[in-house]
Amino acid sequence: MDIALKTARIALVGNPNSGKTALFNALTGAHQKVANYAGVTVERKEGVVRAAAGRSMSVLDLPGTYSLRARSPDEEVTRDAVLGRLAGETPPDVVVCVADATNLRLVLRLILELKAVGRPMVLALNMYDIAQRQGLRIDLDGLRAELGVPIVTTVATRRRGVDDLIAAIETQAEMAALSDSRWRSPDAAELRAAAREAERIMKAHVRPPERPDTLTGKIDAVLLHPVAGLAILLALLFVMFQAVFSWAAPLMDGIEGGIGWLGGLVAAVLPDGLLQSLIVDGIISGVGSVLVFLPQILILFLFIIALEDFGYMARAAFLMDKIMGGAGLHGRAFIPLLSSFACAIPGVMAARVIDSKRDRLTTILVAPLMTCSARIPVYTLIIAAFIPNETVWGFANLQGLVMFGLYAAGIVSALLVSLVIRKVFWRGAVEPFMMELPTYKVPDLKSVAFNLWLRAKIFLNRAGRIILPAVTILWVLATFPYPPENATLPAIDYSFAGMIGRALEPIFAPIGFNWQMVIALIPGMAAREVAVAALGTTYAIADAENATGLLASTLAAQWSLATALSFLAWYIFAPQCVATLGVVRRETNSLKWTWIMIGYMFGLAYLASFVTYHVARALGGG
Amino acid sequence: MTDIIKLSQARRGDRGVIVEVGGHTHHQANGVELERRLLELGFVEGARVELLHEGLFGRDPIAIRVDDMRVALRRHEAASLTMKRDLA
Numbered sequence: 139m140d141i142a143l144k145t146a147r148i149a150l151v152g153n154p155n156s157g158k159t160a161l162f163n164a165l166t167g168a169h170q171k172v173a174n175y176a177g178v179t180v181e182r183k184e185g186v187v188r189a190a191a192g193r194s195m196s197v198l199d200l201p202g203t204y205s206l207r208a209r210s211p212d213e214e215v216t217r218d219a220v221l222g223r224l225a226g227e228t229p230p231d232v233v234v235c236v237a238d239a240t241n242l243r244l245v246l247r248l249i250l251e252l253k254a255v256g257r258p259m260v261l262a263l264n265m266y267d268i269a270q271r272q273g274l275r276i277d278l279d280g281l282r283a284e285l286g287v288p289i290v291t292t293v294a295t296r297r298r299g300v301d302d303l304i305a306a307i308e309t310q311a312e313m314a315a316l317s318d319s320r321w322r323s324p325d326a327a328e329l330r331a332a333a334r335e336a337e338r339i340m341k342a343h344v345r346p347p348e349r350p351d352t353l354t355g356k357i358d359a360v361l362l363h364p365v366a367g368l369a370i371l372l373a374l375l376f377v378m379f380q381a382v383f384s385w386a387a388p389l390m391d392g393i394e395g396g397i398g399w400l401g402g403l404v405a406a407v408l409p410d411g412l413l414q415s416l417i418v419d420g421i422i423s424g425v426g427s428v429l430v431f432l433p434q435i436l437i438l439f440l441f442i443i444a445l446e447d448f449g450y451m452a453r454a455a456f457l458m459d460k461i462m463g464g465a466g467l468h469g470r471a472f473i474p475l476l477s478s479f480a481c482a483i484p485g486v487m488a489a490r491v492i493d494s495k496r497d498r499l500t501t502i503l504v505a506p507l508m509t510c511s512a513r514i515p516v517y518t519l520i521i522a523a524f525i526p527n528e529t530v531w532g533f534a535n536l537q538g539l540v541m542f543g544l545y546a547a548g549i550v551s552a553l554l555v556s557l558v559i560r561k562v563f564w565r566g567a568v569e570p571f572m573m574e575l576p577t578y579k580v581p582d583l584k585s586v587a588f589n590l591w592l593r594a595k596i597f598l599n600r601a602g603r604i605i606l607p608a609v610t611i612l613w614v615l616a617t618f619p620y621p622p623e624n625a626t627l628p629a630i631d632y633s634f635a636g637m638i639g640r641a642l643e644p645i646f647a648p649i650g651f652n653w654q655m656v657i658a659l660i661p662g663m664a665a666r667e668v669a670v671a672a673l674g675t676t677y678a679i680a681d682a683e684n685a686t687g688l689l690a691s692t693l694a695a696q697w698s699l700a701t702a703l704s705f706l707a708w709y710i711f712a713p714q715c716v717a718t719l720g721v722v723r724r725e726t727n728s729l730k731w732t733w734i735m736i737g738y739m740f741g742l743a744y745l746a747s748f749v750t751y752h753v754a755r756a757l758g759g760g
Numbered sequence: 761m762t763d764i765i766k767l768s769q770a771r772r773g774d775r776g777v778i779v780e781v782g783g784h785t786h787h788q789a790n791g792v793e794l795e796r797r798l799l800e801l802g803f804v805e806g807a808r809v810e811l812l813h814e815g816l817f818g819r820d821p822i823a824i825r826v827d828d829m830r831v832a833l834r835r836h837e838a839a840s841l842t843m844k845r846d847l848a
């Protein structure tokens with residue numbers, strides 16, 4: 139009775155990519171990231187399930203693992219949670235082992251290990267839809283008797299079997315006896331014995347599929363082909379960045395028009411004065427100049443989400459492994475780096491899958507060089523203002539090509555920096571690369587759409603939480619104090635922002651930045667896209683009379699090409715994102731390495747901008 | 761001619777059975793750990809393997825079918841695995 143009333147704590151454990159997070163989402167209604175590759179979840183996440191009769195259970199989603207013998211930080215999270223090793227924590231009341239029903243051999247060995255922990259267990263045979271489609275025969279009763287644990291079949295992505303699972307968990311929480319943990323790290327001989335036992339159970343209770351999946355092999359024959367595979371990977375990236383440019387254009391025009399219309403409306407309704415200036419020049423120009431980029435960011439995410447769900451990520455890692463290894467990067471560094479295209483924060487977190495400490499640190503140090511989606515507004519703004527929209531070589535859009543070049547610059551510099559770290563600071567043995575290649579899955583349209591919607595919400599949320607306050611403060615700084623009576627320059631030159639900008643201008647003059655850009659860089663430390671908003675606000679206030687509302691055309695008129703290119707070069711390298719720095723600090727647990735990263739990134743940014751600016755001027759772009 | 765080879769010497773299309781895991785030339789500590797990792801990934805004596813794909817540069821890394829799953833690894837690690845190749 140007592141136990142039943144207390145909220146039971148359950149933990150989801152299993153091999154990577156078996157559907158633990160999908161099941162967690164189905165149980166708790168959460169929206170944690172689900173994708174078709176091993177190592178998506180790298181930290182523990184807690185949620186609540188409302189069971190029958192109004193009771194609730196707390197559920198823990200954990201990183202996937204092949205054994206409790208943890209080697210990398212993500213596997214340690216799982217081991218510590220299962221064994222209750224964290225301070226003030228006991229082992230979970232029920233361990234739910236989530237298995238991919240189509241791939242049981244390895245998880246059977248894990249179950250034998252989990253049984254030694256002595257907690258009540260439930261086995262969720264997930265992906266049962268695929269098992270049935272393949273005509274896989276699993277003798278559930280036999281398996282249940284053999285393993286001595288209740289078995290529930292589930293289809294996590296369709297929420298099928300969830301109620302049965304909850305019922306089984308509740309029964310186990312009430313009935314099953316606890317015993318002390320007998321678990322200890324198995325040695326090679328014990329692993330062999332356990333594998334033989336798993337093989338025996340497999341033979342006894344699982345008939346091979348009548349219609350095994352042959353599609354994955356056929357697709358791999360093309361996508362992993364030594365030459366065609368690499369060509370397809372390059373083509374995919376190329377199409378992705380072109381699409382970011384060309385598909386988004388009409389939508390962006392629409393949003394831009396809407397924002398211009400809104401600004402005009404407010405300007406017409408409100409009397410001239412401070413309030414009008416705050417709303418039109420400050421907020422609408424500032425936040426609006428970033429909102430315009432929503433379509434581009436969603437298109438990028440559409441590609442990333444679709445490729446992740448399809449199962450392509452592990453293939454891309456396979457194709458790129460030799461190049462990554464040549465740069466001294468760990469084989470598993472690819473997925474953290476690729477995740478950084480979305481945002482460096484999940485990228486830095488994903489480095490937890492790397493077991494070697496040094497390799498993990500190298501990956502973390504270079505991850506912020508990958509072109510994150512917050513750079514898109516900066517890049518696009520400058521490209522739209524300075525690079526002609528024309529077709530080259532008969533098929534490629536020049537603006538898209540420059541974008542592709544900026545992405546390539548990020549990738550190449552990440553590889554070079556890691557090579558330098560490897561050669562200069564430590565030269566250890568090459569770390570192993572071993573990775574499961576998951577079976578391909580057709581991405582589910584509904585879930586892709588839902589994830590896009592989540593991304594849009596995050597983007598809009600950032601606009602409200604970070605950009606809005608930043609531009610409001612900037613508006614205050616750029617408006618006060620008022621210019622003197624006999625002012626000859628624009629009012630903004632006499633404001634605090636003008637003073638700060640002018641004071642710092644000498645530092646940035648050698649790389650061609652004017653003081654408006656310097657001002658934009660300061661709030662731009664909060665997040666990269668804030669710089670765009672800040673430029674929007676600054677130029678709107680500076681030129682309130684004939685503001686067209688189109689930041690790109692203002693910039694095209696005011697900046698030289700050399701300055702614009704220098705600004706782009708700056709943004710390839712500069713660590714303009716406090717949130718990333720915070721996560722690096724937490725994940726490396728070292729202030730020293732965080733400062734080293736800040737130092738080298740600003741150093742490279744300044745150097746790259748300096749070279750770009752002077753070369754561009756020498757070539758006549760001044 | 762014996763058809764016992766290191767998995768690292770296998771070529772695309774080769775298939776057979778793993779006969780030995782470990783017994784390699786790595787550093788002692790690394791070797792012990794690598795052996796356990798390989799065992800946990802399903803590379804145990806008796807497992808059926810087939811080399812499915814090779815990378816472009818130096819035919820590295822390789823994609824292997826181990827029983828009913830697919831695994832990518834570098835030839836460097838595959839040197840710790842010995843297989844008995846099926847006769848064609």
Ligand SMILES: Nc1nc2c(ncn2[C@@H]2O[C@H](COP(=O)(O)OP(=O)(O)OP(=O)(O)O)[C@@H](O)[C@H]2O)c(=O)[nH]1
Pocket residue numbers: 152153154155156157158159160161171172173174175176177178179180200201202203264265266267268292293294295296447579
């Ligand atoms: N068809 C089908 N697909 C599923 C099912 N459950 C999960 N998936 C898919 O399997 C893949 C892996 O799911 P995740 O929930 O991310 O797996 P995970 O166990 O959390 O993986 P890690 O966090 O990497 O350990 C995703 O592509 C899911 O959409 C299922 O029951 N049926």
Ligand SMILES: [Mg+2]
Pocket residue numbers: 158159160171178179200201202
């Ligand atoms: Mg997960």
